[in-house]
Structures are given as structure tokens and as C-alpha cells.
Amino acid sequence: xxxxxxxxxxxxxxxxxxxxxxxxxxxxxxxxxxxxxxxxxxxxxxxxxxxxxxxxxxxxxxxxxxxxxxxxxxxxxxxxxxxxxxxxxxxxxxxxxxxxxxxxxxxxxxxxxxxxxxxxxxxxxxxxxxxxxxxxxxxxxxxxxxxxxxxxxxxxxxxxxxxxxxxxxxxxxxxxxxxxxxxxxxxxxxxxxxxxxxxxxxxxxxxxxxxxxxxxxxxxxxxxxxxxxxxxxxxxxxxxxxxxxxxxxxxxxxxxxxxxxxxxxxxxxxxxxxxxxxxxxxxxxxxxxxxxxxxxxxxxxxxxxxxxxxxxxxxxxxxxx
Amino acid sequence: xxxxxxxxxxxxxxxxxxxxxxxxxxxxxxxxxxxxxxxxxxxxxxxxxxxxxxxxxxxxxxxxxxxxxxxxxxxxxxxxxxxxxxxxxxxxxxxxxxxxxxxxxxxxxxxxxxxxxxxxxxxxxxxxxxxxxxxxxxxxxxxxxxxxxxxxxxxxxxxxxxxxxxxxxxxxxxxxxxxxxxxxxxxxxxxxxxxxxxxxxxxxxxxxxxxxxxxxxxxxxxxxxxxxxxxxxxxxxxxxxxxxxxx
Numbered sequence: 175x176x177x178x179x180x181x182x183x184x185x186x187x188x189x190x191x192x193x194x195x196x197x198x199x200x201x202x203x204x205x206x207x208x209x210x211x212x213x214x215x216x217x218x219x220x221x222x223x224x225x226x227x228x229x230x231x232x233x234x235x236x237x238x239x240x241x242x243x244x245x246x247x248x249x250x251x252x253x254x255x256x257x258x259x260x261x262x263x264x265x266x267x268x269x270x271x272x273x274x275x276x277x278x279x280x281x282x283x284x285x286x287x288x289x290x291x292x293x294x295x296x297x298x299x300x301x302x303x304x305x306x307x308x309x310x311x312x313x314x315x316x317x318x319x320x321x322x323x324x325x326x327x328x329x330x331x332x333x334x335x336x337x338x339x340x341x342x343x344x345x346x347x348x349x350x351x352x353x354x355x356x357x358x359x360x361x362x363x364x365x366x367x368x369x370x371x372x373x374x375x376x377x378x379x380x381x382x383x384x385x386x387x388x389x390x391x392x393x394x395x396x397x398x399x400x401x402x403x404x405x406x407x408x409x410x411x412x413x414x415x416x417x418x419x420x421x422x423x424x425x426x427x428x429x430x431x432x433x434x435x436x437x438x439x440x441x442x443x444x445x446x447x448x449x450x451x452x453x454x455x456x457x458x459x460x461x462x463x464x465x466x467x468x469x470x471x472x473x474x475x476x477x478x479x480x481x482x483x484x485x486x487x488x489x490x491x492x493x494x495x
Numbered sequence: 496x497x498x499x500x501x502x503x504x505x506x507x508x509x510x511x512x513x514x515x516x517x518x519x520x521x522x523x524x525x526x527x528x529x530x531x532x533x534x535x536x537x538x539x540x541x542x543x544x545x546x547x548x549x550x551x552x553x554x555x556x557x558x559x560x561x562x563x564x565x566x567x568x569x570x571x572x573x574x575x576x577x578x579x580x581x582x583x584x585x586x587x588x589x590x591x592x593x594x595x596x597x598x599x600x601x602x603x604x605x606x607x608x609x610x611x612x613x614x615x616x617x618x619x620x621x622x623x624x625x626x627x628x629x630x631x632x633x634x635x636x637x638x639x640x641x642x643x644x645x646x647x648x649x650x651x652x653x654x655x656x657x658x659x660x661x662x663x664x665x666x667x668x669x670x671x672x673x674x675x676x677x678x679x680x681x682x683x684x685x686x687x688x689x690x691x692x693x694x695x696x697x698x699x700x701x702x703x704x705x706x707x708x709x710x711x712x713x714x715x716x717x718x719x720x721x722x723x724x725x726x727x728x729x730x731x732x733x734x735x736x737x738x739x740x741x742x
Contacts, residue, residue, distance in 0.1 A: 228583060260575075264578040266572075275508075
């Protein structure tokens with residue numbers, strides 16, 4: 175469905191060259207759900223904008239839905255759907271009017287577009303809002319309208335740029351219900367960007383992590399976590415001196431000595447299987463004369479994966495608003 | 496070509512639908528020109544000969560500047576809001592997006608011009624049908640160019656839109672004041688008349704006054720038409736280029 179080779183985009187901002195995307199190779203199979211995950215400025219949206227023909231690549235190629243984005247943008251556009259980061263509906267237009275216009279943009283007759291608009295209003299639960307303007311809708315309703323606009327022509331491939339950003343948890347769950355249903359019923363290929371870790375983790379079957387305009391990891395969330403992050407044991411001690419001893423002990427029992435971090439009286443140790451490693455670690459601590467006040471184990475998150483790969487946390491600069 | 500015409504029709508119908516749903520908005524938009532017409536026109540009565548014959552074309556040109564120049568604002572809002580981006584991902588023809596929008600602007604202007612003329616009739620405005628039709632046709636040509644230029648400006652002003660306000664505010668009043676829309680320029684100092692002469696709006700205003708007085712052979716009509724055609728050509732070429740370059 176998507177084949178990108180050495181896809182690159184350079185911007186010139188105030189005479190400075192910004193390498194937004196530095197040579198991305200990507201293949202996405204039909205029917206899959208792929209999440210592009212990364213911090214702000216990682217190149218997620220720029221990549222998406224190139225794949226959706228909004229932005230011509232500086233170099234490299236991309237074939238989307240069977241056509242080259244640079245040479246046959248009109249053919250790509252006819253086959254893909256796009257739900258942008260911002261609101262897709264014009265403020266001055268009634269909800270249903272926008273859906274009908276959108277259908278006509280894809281070559282439907284007015285009658286066919288009207289029929290499709292009503293279908294989508296029902297599908298996304300917007301029937302009661304048909305005659306309203308987008309400004310009067312709730313955040314969740316607006317987002318559902320954006321998705322409806324992206325689905326008018328029944329695309330095989332739908333791009334979603336941060337589909338649930340700025341929504342409350344309930345609306346977010348609701349949006350996801352619609353997106354997953356879409357996939358089950360129509361087999362739509364979904365390609366989305368997100369900076370919500372849990373979202374990429376639980377929803378996408380494949381996670382592509384980008385940073386600094388490059389792909390730094392690519393696989394299922396489970397595989398990435400097992401291979402790149404591993405489990406964690408976290409203990410707290412009574413004093414910082416004890417914590418230092420506990421860290422030294424940890425370095426001798428773990429197979430990855432660099433996976434030990436100390437923060438005040440908290441010691442965090444990366445291990446392959448935490449439930450098995452914890453009793454051994456606690457025994458070793460006791461022998462060294464350190465008593466652990468608390469001890470817990472944790473499965474890794476995608477943030478741990480990102481931390482391992484870049485030394486930074488995804489959530490550092492990028493707390494969801 | 497057929498897809499181009501079809502796409503233009505789609506864009507036009509999308510744009511015109513809100514106005515058709517709330518036609519009162521079209522009249523409200525005319526508030527300022529109407530106040531100008533009745534108050535200013537009454538003041539000028541007697542000062543410039545047959546004041547209505549002189550003032551109504553001026554008001555039409557003023558509407559021709561404010562409407563189409565403001566049209567870019569609607570595009571700017573869509574550009575910032577994200578709905579223009581959505582339309583750019585559809586197979587819609589890029590030029591049709593511009594032409595369809597410009598057509599909406601000119602249709603609205605046409606309705607407003609007819610309304611102004613009709614309202615001015617009981618005040619003593621004399622209608623010369625051939626001249627008036629030719630005058631409105633020239634205005635629509637002028638409006639097409641101004642609308643397109645305003646869209647270009649909107650595209651250039653994204654994402655924050657400051658440039659749009661800066662340019663429209665800085666241009667609108669000098670263009671209007673230095674064209675003799677409100678007061679005759681003949682009595683002004685030489686420099687003022689020179690500035691007026693290079694202002695395309697002056698030529699359009701002069702031509703409008705000749706046409707609305709039924710003077711169909713006045714030389715100013717030639718200059719006015721040339722000025723309007725020039726603006727239209729520049730606007731459409733620049734608009735096309737801006738949309739193709741990507742937003």
C-alpha cells in the first residue's frame with residue numbers, strides 16, 4: 175500500500191536549512207494498522223504530508239496506493255483518505271453541506287454524495303448535528319466529522335495525523351471504536367501518527383518510531399519492548415548511601431550494567447524477566463546489608479524503548495495538552 | 496477541460512451555499528456602503544453637479560475593493576483551520592479552487608451592485624442601462640483580479656495571517672482615498688493628481704462615472720478597462736502559481 179525509499183524533506187527557515195525527514199524507507203502492507211510514533215519535530219507530520227501529496231519530497235520516492243506521489247499526485251489523491259491534525263470542516267459551512275461537497279470533490283454526483291453524507295452521519299452518530307456549523311460541535315463530534323470527511327469516497331488507505339490529540343479520554347475511546355470498526359468491516363489500511371504512547375501500544379499492530387527525521391525502530395509493540403527495553407525492577411531504600419550500594423549490587427546481578435539508574439533513594443534496574451530476577455536481587459541486597467523499603471516490577475512501555483534508543487524520554491518535551 | 500469546469504462548479508457551489516442559506520448576510524455586508532451612499536451622497540448633493548450620478552459609481556468601486564479583498568480572509572481562515580488542506584488532498588483541480596472562489600465573490604458583488612443601483616433610483620439616480628451593464632461588467636473583471644490577488648496574499652500570509660492584515664489595511668485606504676471615490680481629485684495639488692494617475696483604481700472609477708452617466712465614448716473607459724484587465728490577468732496568473740507551488 176505504501177512504499178517509500180529514501181524519502182527526504184528539507185526546509186529553509188530564515189536562511190537555515192532544516193532536515194525534517196532524512197531518508198525514510200518504509201513499506202506498509204494492505205490491511206495493516208501502522209502508527210508513526212515520535213516526539214514533536216521528529217518528522218512525523220512531514221512524512222505524512224509527503225505521503226498524502228501535500229508536500230513534494232526534496233528527494234527520494236514514495237508509491238502510495240499504487241501511484242507515485244510526485245508524478246501522479248491526482249491518482250494518489252483519488253485513492254487515499256486524509257484526516258489532518260487540524261479541523262477538516264470549514265467553519266462557515268453546515269456539517270452535511272461539507273460532507274456533500276467532499277463527495278462531489280471525489281467525482282460523485284450530487285445525489286450520490288448526499289446519500290453517502292447521510293450514511294456517514296448515521297455511521298458516526300452525527301445525524302442530529304447535520305444542520306449545525308462545526309463551531310457548535312463538541313471536540314469529539316468535530317473529530318468524528320473529520321473522520322467522516324476522510325471516509326466519504328471509501329478509501330482503501332486512510333491517513334490520520336494525531337487523530338485523538340486534544341480529546342478527553344472518553345471521546346478518544348469513542349474515536350478508536352470507530353477507527354477499529356472501519357478496519358474490521360472494510361479492511362481499510364490505516365496509517366497514523368501519534369505521540370500518545372498508550373495509543374500506539376494498544377491500538378497499532380506495528381509501531382514505527384521516528385526521531386530526528388529517521389526511523390529508529392520498527393516492529394510490533396511487544397517485540398520492540400522485549401528486544402529494546404526489557405522489564406524493570408524498581409526498589410526504594412531508606413538512605414541515599416544504601417541506594418548507591420543497591421545500585422552497585424544491581425550492576426553485579428544484571429546482564430546489562432548500563433541499565434541501572436539511581437534517583438535519590440530509588441534504584442531502577444533493567445532485567446530480562448523481572449518476576450524471576452526480583453527474588454535473587456533482594457537476596458543479594460540482604461547479603462550486602464541493604465534493606466529494600468519497597469520493591470516492584472514493571473513491564474516496559476514504548477517510552478522505555480524510546481529512552482533506550484535515544485537516551486531521552488518521549489514525554490519529556492511533549493506532554494499531551 | 497470538462498473536469499476543470501465541473502470542479503469550478505463544485506467549488507462555486509460549496510462557497511455560495513452558506514450565502515444562499517443566510518441571504519440576510521449579503522445585505523448586512525452592505526451596511527457600510529449603504530450608510531456611505533445615503534449620508535455622504537446627501538452631503539455631496541449639489542457640490543459635484545448631479546451627485547448621485549457621481550457618487551453611486553464610487554460606492555460600487557468601493558464595494559469592489561472591500562468585498563474581493565476581504566475574500567482572501569475566508570481563504571486564510573480555511574488555510575489556518577485545516578479545511579483547505581482537506582480539499583487539497585482531494586483530486587480537485589487546483590486552478591478550479593481559485594476560479595470557483597473568485598466566481599462566488601463576483602456573483603455576490605453583482606447582486607450587491609444591482610441592489611445599490613435599485614436603491615439609488617428613487618434618490619434621483621438616472622439609469623443608463625447599456626452604460627450601467629458595461630460598468631458592472633468592468634467591475635466584475637476588476638473584482639476577479641482583486642479576489643485572486645487577495646487569495647495569493649492569504650496563501651503567503653499563512654500560518655499566522657499578519658501579513659494579510661498588514662497589506663490589506665495599508666493598501667485599502669490609500670487606494671480608495673487617492674482614487675477620488677469620495678471626493679473629486681481635480682482641485683488637488685499636482686502631486687496628488689500624479690499619485691492618482693498611477694493608481695489603477697482612479698481609472699476604474701473615472702470609467703465607471705462615464706459609463707453610469709451614459710457617456711459610452713469617453714476615453715477614460717478605455718483606460719479603466721485596461722486597468723481592470725491588467726489586474727485580472729496579474730491576479731489569475733499569480734494565484735495559479737501560488738496554488739501550484741503548494742500550501
